[in-house]
Amino acid sequence: MIKKFVYSQKVAPYVFVLPFILIFLIFWSYPLANSFVMSFQDRMLGQDPKWIGEANYSKLFTDKVFLTAIKNSVVYMLGTLVLLIPFPMLFAVMINSKLMVGREFFKSSFFLPALTSVAVAGTIFRLTFGEMEGSLMNSFLGLFGVEPIKFLKDGEWSMAALLILACWRWTGVNMLYYLSGLKSIDNEYYEAASIDGASAWQKFRAITMPLLKPTTIYVTTISVYAGLAMFTESLMMFNGNNSPKNIGLTIVGYLYRQGIEKNKLGYAAAVGIVLLVIAMVINLTQLKLSGMFKKEED
Amino acid sequence: MKKRSTLISIVTILILSLVLSACGKSDDSSNxxxxxxxxxxxxxxxxxxxxxxxxxxxxxxxxxxxxxxxxxxxxxxxxxxxxxxxxxxxxxxxxxxxxxxxxxxxxxxxxxxxxxxxxxxxxxxxxxxxxxxxxxxxxxxxxxxxxxxxxxxxxxxxxGATLAFYNTEILEAAGVDYKTIKTWEDYKQAGIKVYEKTGKYLGTADTSAIWQESYLLAQQNADFTDENGNPKVNSPEMVKALEMLVDLQKNNVIHTIPGGQPDTEEAKGEYNKGNYASALMPEWYMSRFVNEMKDLKGKYAIAPLPVFEEGQPRSVGLxxxxxxxxxxxxxxxxxxxxxxxxxxxxxxxxxxxxxxxxxxxxxxxxxxxxxxxxxxxxxxQYFKTNAFDTLNEIKDEIQAIKSVKASPTIGNVFNTVTLNAIFEDGKDVKEALDEAQAAIEQELK
The missing domain is CATH 3.40.190.10 (Periplasmic binding protein-like II)
Incomplete structure (x- = not known):
């Protein structure tokens, strides 16, 4: 009986996807549904929940601090898209080139930062961008006679610092995605193009870029979400969730402040739902525009 | 052969990343x-x-x-x-x-x-x-x-009675006797002298703590909240307190400090280097001097806080x-x-x-x-004067600041937005406080 069941061709696929389905239902769908319900409640741990309708949402959209958090997260996300897609692609093409010296060295040194803990890296970046004269950045700028800058008290400087941290950490990872994308491009295309007399730039434009499109779409999708959901970097950079004038506050940071620090779980759930909606809207639009939903035409 | 070595290196990287991220975890919590x-x-x-x-x-x-x-x-x-x-x-x-x-x-x-x-x-x-x-x-x-x-x-x-800690070495170099500082006007004149003679600041303009606002309110018998626990951070007393601090800042008597307030790692470093000549802090700041600012041993004296007018209460428990x-x-x-x-x-x-x-x-x-x-x-041993001489002198003047439901929110808004806007960006005091009041009320709704 059991043997029959296990060897059944009809059942086997379901058995194989079962772990995923279970994980999805238990750790994703259930909490999501629960958060959705919570976002309509006034809820604190240890107290009985109260149903308050859409009050959390109407409060949220007049909440200036939340709007600041959205602005910060969106700017950060756009910044990572601008910096973390073209450059890793370029580096991958360079490293993939046979003319490149020390390819393995560059590959691993680009990837190394991704292995360090954000907590450690964030702390080091905080000290690097400290406002003291003796901090790394300020002593470097001091060589050129620049007065010490209070990096982490200024909105633009601190966003730049966060983006530098993101680039330092993620360039290698995105580059690796592109490298694996490049490996799957058949060399014959390039040979054919060479015979037709195409320049390196033309080959890049007409062969590499279009064939890397699936990779680019994947990297964009995860970058949009990672950018919007950024939290730990800011927490470490500002040594806590409360940055001056909220310049480092992100959507998840606000969720943490309301839910964990202030025990307003209902309000925090509403923040989480809004984050999900924003990320979904951006990504679905992006996927639609890039034609991911069309059936493959061959 | 090539394939296998690639495989081995990938596996190594995966194992390494697991090990390293595990290390990272235990570092994060630093428990x-x-x-x-x-x-x-x-x-x-x-x-x-x-x-x-x-x-x-x-x-x-x-x-x-x-x-x-x-x-x-x-x-x-x-x-x-x-x-x-x-x-x-x-x-x-x-x-x-x-x-x-x-x-x-x-x-x-x-x-x-x-x-x-x-x-x-x-x-x-x-x-x-x-x-x-x-x-x-x-x-x-x-x-x-x-x-x-x-x-x-x-x-x-x-x-946690607030006290004034003065670096007598710097004050003497500027020709100032800390014992003569009784009012904020005295403090200002002393600070101007200190800055002219030594180029150092007498005190701090705190952006990430509300000690200063607390003792300045207490001196005027005021508080952050009214008797029902509702916030009133744009009161005339608060405006007076912050305008006085802004005046001190404009005259180079006080200055913002790395870390945002005296009780941070960065700020204690600045004190230890002798870049600031006084700290007006609760009594427990003594333990930070003794344990974390060892270079200053024998240089600091303790006195009551300055006040707006003599006769006002000179301390508050913070x-x-x-x-x-x-x-x-x-x-x-x-x-x-x-x-x-x-x-x-x-x-x-x-x-x-x-x-x-x-x-x-x-x-x-x-x-x-x-x-x-x-x-x-x-x-x-550490201080030039005995803390309890000052404490017993002011012991009947120690006020209290209420800690109520609105307090964490008030602290949060001041320490992130309001004080930075005033001391870092030079925003108008009344305007910044009105905005703070509105933000706090909105948050508490």
Whole structure:
């Protein structure tokens, strides 16, 4: 009986996807549904929940601090898209080139930062961008006679610092995605193009870029979400969730402040739902525009 | 062959990343748990204690030694866990409200305390019965801030009376005698001289703490909240206080400091280098001098705070940490008795001064010169004057700032937005305070 069941061709696929389905239902769908319900409640741990309708949402959209958090997260996300897609692609093409010296060295040194803990890296970046004269950045700028800058008290400087941290950490990872994308491009295309007399730039434009499109779409999708959901970097950079004038506050940071620090779980759930909606809207639009939903035409 | 070496290197990287990220995890939390109570017998009860100040664990260790000697039938072993400030309070709030994973005893900082008293089911144990024997010796205002209705929930380590600490070396170089500083006008004139002669600032303009606003309000008999606990941070008294600070900043008497306030790593470094000549801080800042600014030994003198007009109260009790007993503990009564002994008894409060350098809430100690002027005490040795001379001079002037439901929000708005806008961006004081009031009201809705 059991043997029959296990060897059944009809059942086997379901058995194989079962772990995923279970994980999805238990750790994703259930909490999501629960958060959705919570976002309509006034809820604190240890107290009985109260149903308050859409009050959390109407409060949220007049909440200036939340709007600041959205602005910060969106700017950060756009910044990572601008910096973390073209450059890793370029580096991958360079490293993939046979003319490149020390390819393995560059590959691993680009990837190394991704292995360090954000907590450690964030702390080091905080000290690097400290406002003291003796901090790394300020002593470097001091060589050129620049007065010490209070990096982490200024909105633009601190966003730049966060983006530098993101680039330092993620360039290698995105580059690796592109490298694996490049490996799957058949060399014959390039040979054919060479015979037709195409320049390196033309080959890049007409062969590499279009064939890397699936990779680019994947990297964009995860970058949009990672950018919007950024939290730990800011927490470490500002040594806590409360940055001056909220310049480092992100959507998840606000969720943490309301839910964990202030025990307003209902309000925090509403923040989480809004984050999900924003990320979904951006990504679905992006996927639609890039034609991911069309059936493959061959 | 090539393929295999690639495979091996990928596997190595994966394993490495697992190992490294595991290391990262343990670094993140930077927790350390340590068992105290070496003299306890085998039958001792195990209790756990969470704190965010390493020194508090040291104090309980000494008290535990005494307790176990005096109570052989009720011996205790204490597992102390030290966590960073935010981390500990967030974890503790989750643990006590969910009833799972909370320690028996914990330290809760005053500013965080109202969060634990919200709602009808307070997750902390009332301490009234163990408090009764000490009631008359203790400063009442320091118990009221940890109470709800007539229930007492926490015992503080100290009064935290604000004092002025002056770097006499710098002041002498500028030809200023700190003893002549009585009013803010005197402070301003002294600061102008110090800046002209030495290029150093007399004090700080704090952007990430509200000590300054607290003592300036208390001097005018005002507060952040009204009698119903509603915020009123744009009051005329607050405007007067901040405009005075802005005037000091414009005259180079005070200046913003890295870290945002004197009690941060960066700021203590600046003090230790002698870049700021005074700190107007609660009494417990003495322990930061002795333990973390060793280069300044023998240079600092203690005096009462300047005031707007002579005759105004010169001090306010600020900061504080209440030690509480959680409801979910296994041996609540024993924990309560130990906490009362470790925080309120004459032995305990003497020890609090000796190891922590705090002004204890049991005032019997303040009058005992054998304790307060003990020449072997490092807090006596470090400073040019004795802290208790000043403390006893101002002891009837010590005001209190209320800690209510709105307090954490007020602190949050001031420390992130308002004070930065005023001292870093030069925003108009009244305008910044009106915005703060609106933001706080919106947040509390």
């Amino acid at each position: 350390s748990t340590q068992q105290l109570g070496a003299n306890a017998g085998e039958n001792a009860t195990e209790l756990s204690f969470w704190t965010f100040v390493d020194l508090h664990g040291k104090h309980l260790d000494k008290m535990l030694g005494l307790w176990n000697k005096e109570n052989p039938d009720k011996q205790i072993k204490l597992n102390v866990t030290v966590m960073p400030y935010d981390d500990m309070h967030n974890k503790l709030l989750l643990a006590v409200t969910s009833g799972k994973g909370a320690p028996d005893i914990a330290d809760i900082e005053l500013g965080q305390f109202p969060k634990f008293l919200e709602g009808d089911n307070v997750p902390l144990e009332p301490l009234n019965d163990v408090f009764a024997p000490y009631k008359d010796a203790v400063v009442p205002a320091r118990v009221a801030i940890y109470s709800k209705g007539d229930q007492v929930y926490g015992f503080d380590y100290h009064v 900061g504080g940490t209440g030690t509480v007993v959680t409801k979910s503990g296994k041996n609540v009564q024993l924990a309560k008795e130990f906490v009362a002994f470790a925080k309120l008894s004459k032995e305990a409060t003497t020890e609090i001064w000796n190891t922590l350098g705090f002004d204890p809430i049991n005032m019997d100690v303040w009058k005992d010169e054998a304790v307060t002027k003990n020449p072997d005490n490092e807090y006596v």
